[in-house]
Amino acid sequence: MRLRVENLHAGYGKIEVLKGITLEVSEGKITALIGSNGAGKSTTLMAISGILPFREGSMDIDGRRIKRIRPDEIVSSGIVQVPEGRRVFRGLTVLENLQLGAFLRQKDRAVKEDIERAYRLFPILSKRRKQEAGTLSGGEQQMLAIARALMARPKILLLDEPSLGLAPLVVEKIFDVLLKIQAEGVGILLVEQNAHWALDAAARAYVIETGKIALEGRGRELLMSDQVRSAYLGE
């Protein structure tokens, strides 16, 4: 599966946040999107997810051109977002959260298997399956958020700052799982503050500045460029 976003403009109210974003994500590869605060990283993901409408531009999913699409149609076409700040359903149990992830494929027999798979991926969730998600630790909630998104069997996963506010060791664990997910053939569009790791793992990377793509290239190449090093890696 290939997702291509062309000349995306989007924003909130009178403010135009994205002023022409063009990027491409493909199955089985990590694509990184880095940039400073307020550059429009999360807005890009929200627009791709169909939660924020495109003001201009279009999306291209496997050669199908799309201008306007509902969030549930995006999910059923195989693109699922893990929103920033985890946003698990705090009052529901871990199991219920996972079941909700599979909302659109409720009649699918394989849902049960996928729940087991999620527990294998994150063993800690299996211990907490009857616990309310709001009582989980931050790291566990992030794991749940990723597991919940995987329940929809995405071909492309949009991840918004999975390391936000987590202990370094937990972050490491989550990144390990991301590599595992990628190895299984899922494409990942990763928005990350931890630019070093993101660029290192990414096949392709984009640097976004005030709503526009400022730089793009292979992850490792960007990691070497002076511009990125001084602006985002603090070197």
Next chain:
Amino acid sequence: MSKKRSASYQVKPGFCDRFREKWPKSLTRQGMRAKVPQAYPVRYAEDTFASITQYWQGFRDILPKSYCKFRVKGKFLRRAMVAGVLLILFALPLFCRNEYHLEVLVSAGIFAILVLGLNVMTGYCGLLNLGQAAFFASGAYTYALLNVKLGLSFWVSLPACVILAGSLGLLFGSCVLRLKGDYLALVTLGFGEIVRIALNNMDSLTGGPNGLTVSHPVIGFVSKSFDFGIKSMPYYYLTLSAIIVTVIITNRLSSSRFGRAWVAIKEDEVAAACMGINTGRLKLLAFCLGSAIAGFAGWLFAGKQGFVSPDSFDFITSIMLVAMLVLGGIGSIAGSIVGAVALTVLPEILRPLQQYRMFLFGAVMIIMMLFRPQGIFGGARILEEFRPETERVRQEEDEILGEDVKQ
């Protein structure tokens, strides 16, 4: 755990702070000071309130935890309890021959159905509806008009009442459900008033303030028929059966995948949309079902009263319904029923106090909100949010999780 709780008496973020966050800036102490440099009365009042709630929190911490959880565990025990309660309710009229007592119970039952409907919208899906009386009225007036104008019987007009109220909810909901929270509440409040005023002014159709007199339900057998008449006993059983039907429906709904999706929407609409839940359609479904249940209650109400007039569907009714839901516990079926019964029976018990009874009624509500903000049957989850320990426990857990990875 209990040791930890009883030890902490310092200022905690309690619900005082929660409300303060939601107030507009100009209403907070800092905002007041900025406007009026010496707003001492405000400061004094706030400090007093803060110290009362603080004192109460210290008190609540030393209470046994069982007090916070009011849930019967175990399937068998639950079923046995439901069966016991049903048995008592069915046998009640055999012992209670007092017409007035039964009458109060019947109206409590009708309110219970209304609150169960409200629970679907507000409790499950988080759509605060301050105009539930409008849907109640639409059910009642549908039966009244079908009966008066077309001569249809009570039983035959049931589907029409439910469907009409439900489609009114669908129509109204499709216009206003893009609004959220307080804005939605205000619009529904307006809608409730519009319906009442319209009924009041459409003289030719609804009889205006004089209302409509409708016939009581009749059960016809081959040779003889049984008229429900004005005695309370038959209505008691009719209402009880109606409640049971409503409970079964709403219970099935809450455990369905829609029920789960509703809770997800209530908790976080954006996250729910990210999961592929069509939030607009599901909110509309909750609104439509809630109003259809209100229509069902309206049908019952009209048949029991034998008379409908706009007075029965005023703003206070809507507010009382929300109060019943909050008192009983938002999102809980048992809570909805208990809340409705409590707030119908309580003013009757307090009747000897005459005009002061509403005073006491208010006091009871305030005490309730101080001691059990989550309502009688509400889950312990809301309490959990008040506890600062939760955050600490989370951090500790994260550290442990980190160590797990290291090994």
